[in-house]
Amino acid sequence: MLKKERQAYILHQVNLHNKVLSSLLSHEIRVSEDTIRRDLMELSDEGKLIKVHGGALSHSFNDVTYSGLSVYSQDQKKIIGQKAAALIQDGMFVLTSGGTTIIEMARALPPALRATFISGSIPAILEYMQHPNIEVIMIGDRVSKNAKITIGAEAIAKIKNINADLCFLGINAIDIKRGTTENDWEIAQLKKIMIDSSQKVVCCTISEKINTLQPIHICNISDIDILITELPPDSPVLKPYIDAGIQVL
Amino acid sequence: MLKKERQAYILHQVNLHNKVLSSLLSHEIRVSEDTIRRDLMELSDEGKLIKVHGGALSHSFNDVTYSGLSVYSQDQKKIIGQKAAALIQDGMFVLTSGGTTIIEMARALPPALRATFISGSIPAILEYMQHPNIEVIMIGDRVSKNAKITIGAEAIAKIKNINADLCFLGINAIDIKRGTTENDWEIAQLKKIMIDSSQKVVCCTISEKINTLQPIHICNISDIDILITELPPDSPVLKPYIDAGIQVL
DNA sequence: GGGAATGTGGCAAGAATACGCAAAAATGTA
DNA sequence: TACATTTTTGCGTATTCTTGCCACATTCCC
Numbered sequence: 105m106l107k108k109e110r111q112a113y114i115l116h117q118v119n120l121h122n123k124v125l126s127s128l129l130s131h132e133i134r135v136s137e138d139t140i141r142r143d144l145m146e147l148s149d150e151g152k153l154i155k156v157h158g159g160a161l162s163h164s165f166n167d168v169t170y171s172g173l174s175v176y177s178q179d180q181k182k183i184i185g186q187k188a189a190a191l192i193q194d195g196m197f198v199l200t201s202g203g204t205t206i207i208e209m210a211r212a213l214p215p216a217l218r219a220t221f222i223s224g225s226i227p228a229i230l231e232y233m234q235h236p237n238i239e240v241i242m243i244g245d246r247v248s249k250n251a252k253i254t255i256g257a258e259a260i261a262k263i264k265n266i267n268a269d270l271c272f273l274g275i276n277a278i279d280i281k282r283g284t285t286e287n288d289w290e291i292a293q294l295k296k297i298m299i300d301s302s303q304k305v306v307c308c309t310i311s312e313k314i315n316t317l318q319p320i321h322i323c324n325i326s327d328i329d330i331l332i333t334e335l336p337p338d339s340p341v342l343k344p345y346i347d348a349g350i351q352v353l
Numbered sequence: 354m355l356k357k358e359r360q361a362y363i364l365h366q367v368n369l370h371n372k373v374l375s376s377l378l379s380h381e382i383r384v385s386e387d388t389i390r391r392d393l394m395e396l397s398d399e400g401k402l403i404k405v406h407g408g409a410l411s412h413s414f415n416d417v418t419y420s421g422l423s424v425y426s427q428d429q430k431k432i433i434g435q436k437a438a439a440l441i442q443d444g445m446f447v448l449t450s451g452g453t454t455i456i457e458m459a460r461a462l463p464p465a466l467r468a469t470f471i472s473g474s475i476p477a478i479l480e481y482m483q484h485p486n487i488e489v490i491m492i493g494d495r496v497s498k499n500a501k502i503t504i505g506a507e508a509i510a511k512i513k514n515i516n517a518d519l520c521f522l523g524i525n526a527i528d529i530k531r532g533t534t535e536n537d538w539e540i541a542q543l544k545k546i547m548i549d550s551s552q553k554v555v556c557c558t559i560s561e562k563i564n565t566l567q568p569i570h571i572c573n574i575s576d577i578d579i580l581i582t583e584l585p586p587d588s589p590v591l592k593p594y595i596d597a598g599i600q601v602l
Numbered sequence: 603g604g605g606a607a608t609g610t611g612g613c614a615a616g617a618a619t620a621c622g623c624a625a626a627a628a629t630g631t632a
Numbered sequence: 633t634a635c636a637t638t639t640t641t642g643c644g645t646a647t648t649c650t651t652g653c654c655a656c657a658t659t660c661c662c
Contacts, residue, residue, distance in 0.1 A: 122485075123355060136642050141619070156357045157618065157649060224493075226478065233475075233498050242503045244473070244493025244511060249482050254491050262493060356650075385652050390609075406608065406659065
């Protein structure tokens with residue numbers, strides 16, 4: 105088993121179970137605990153997980169301490185949310201992923217809007233529920249505790265049967281060559297299906313995620329219709345994406 | 354259980370109940386009181402809570418002023434929640450409705466418990482997600498904004514396919530003759546199906562709902578296996594239900 | 603005041619980790 | 633291809649962390 109492969113597996117396990125034990129992993133992958141520990145150290149240095157005595161934890165465990173960082177980009181995300189909300193018109197069927205940018209979009213929805221929102225993300229659903237006039241559809245399945253989203257074959261099958269007007273994805277990494285990428289395999293699968301089930305695909309992300317990569321591929325640049333960031337559309341960072349035919353807002 | 358994990362659990366409990374007792378925690382998490390005390394010390398040093406003799410208090414405890422009445426009803430529901438949680442054993446599949454009593458049950462679940470919880474209630478799912486070891490399945494469908502639960506043909510079909518060990522229903526009205534009743538037609542439908550899909554049916558309600566009626570019929574007394582209230586089982590109010598063959602806790 | 607509960611500090615066993623080192627594997631270079 | 637260099641991995645040892653237990657002090661409650 106390759107080192108990268110091993111680390112990807114560890115990361116997947118962490119995102120899946122919120123925790124991993126060095127002893128268990130070393131037994132599973134049949135390498136020494138030293139190797140596992142070194143992997144965990146590296147992943148921890150990269151900010152992918154939190155190393156603790158005996159193993160590692162997912163970041164979602166202490167999002168209390170992380171809130172400082174998210175507050176920082178809160179304003180940026182509000183701008184993105186407003187741009188995104190402006191795309192939705194009465195009567196539309198809208199499919200959305202989870203993520204803080206999507207939450208901000210939900211908060212920016214005009215109260216008079218009448219549309220149908222479909223999502224598996226629990227925080228997103230909670231926001232949509234606050235809205236007086238929109239219809240909310242929850243995708244059911246096993247709940248991933250760290251992603252706070254429903255994940256699994258059932259959810260995928262359900263989304264496949266949908267034909268939505270718009271699909272909003274909060275994304276963690278986008279690159280002009282590699283397209284959008286993700287670090288959780290299952291969430292990547294979900295997003296792929298959501299893209300397939302929608303007429304138009306809107307990607308929302310703060311600018312610092314632009315030109316970054318994560319291990320798992322979601323879609324190519326050509327699959328994206330609209331890209332929303334907090335920057336003005338004529339920012340030089342966004343030029344390559346406009347040239348690639350994406351509508352940038 | 355990892356140290357960080359344990360501390361996260363303690364913190365969650367503190368924020369939930371505004372106080373924790375060392376003795377209780379040590380029993381729940383199955384570690385010595387020394388360990389709990391050390392954890393509380395550390396968390397106290399980090400400013401996450403306030404250490405006191407015998408346990409710890411939430412920091413927000415100061416500015417929380419309770420209205421005496423609501424606390425009273427809350428305490429009743431906590432008692433119900435604890436009785437209900439005690440019924441669940443490792444490996445069980447548990448189907449639950451929504452409602453405040455069910456939420457209290459979710460909060461009373463021992464952290465070591467490994468079981469699968471299935472529900473369409475969003476507040477209930479949120480509570481289950483806090484638990485370190487239980488698997489959570491969300492039933493999907495249209496979201497009813499006032500009931501905060503997924504409702505519809507899809508949800509009903511999904512529940513029909515389940516064969517659960519236990520079904521917990523928070524009920525608003527129970528009567529020895531008319532059985533349990535409800536005031537929302539769709540929720541009544543859901544509860545009916547949930548009863549059909551479970552080996553054992555547990556009804557949870559505060560005693561003031563006993564011998565009351567609502568317009569829509571859910572099930573008869575004979576369909577109920579266990580009835581949980583905040584009262585001791587030998588209370589005279591409960592006598593008719595025991596005579597009817599229900600196990601009263 | 604007195605008994606019970608709780609807290610303190612020390613200690614020890616066991617688990618987890620850091621560190622240095624060497625073998626093995628991969629990579630680079632002539 | 634042959635050889636040097638770097639990377640990766642596993643092992644032994646010393647060290648640190650974690651936890652439970654014990655003796656004893658302190659606090660709480662009646």
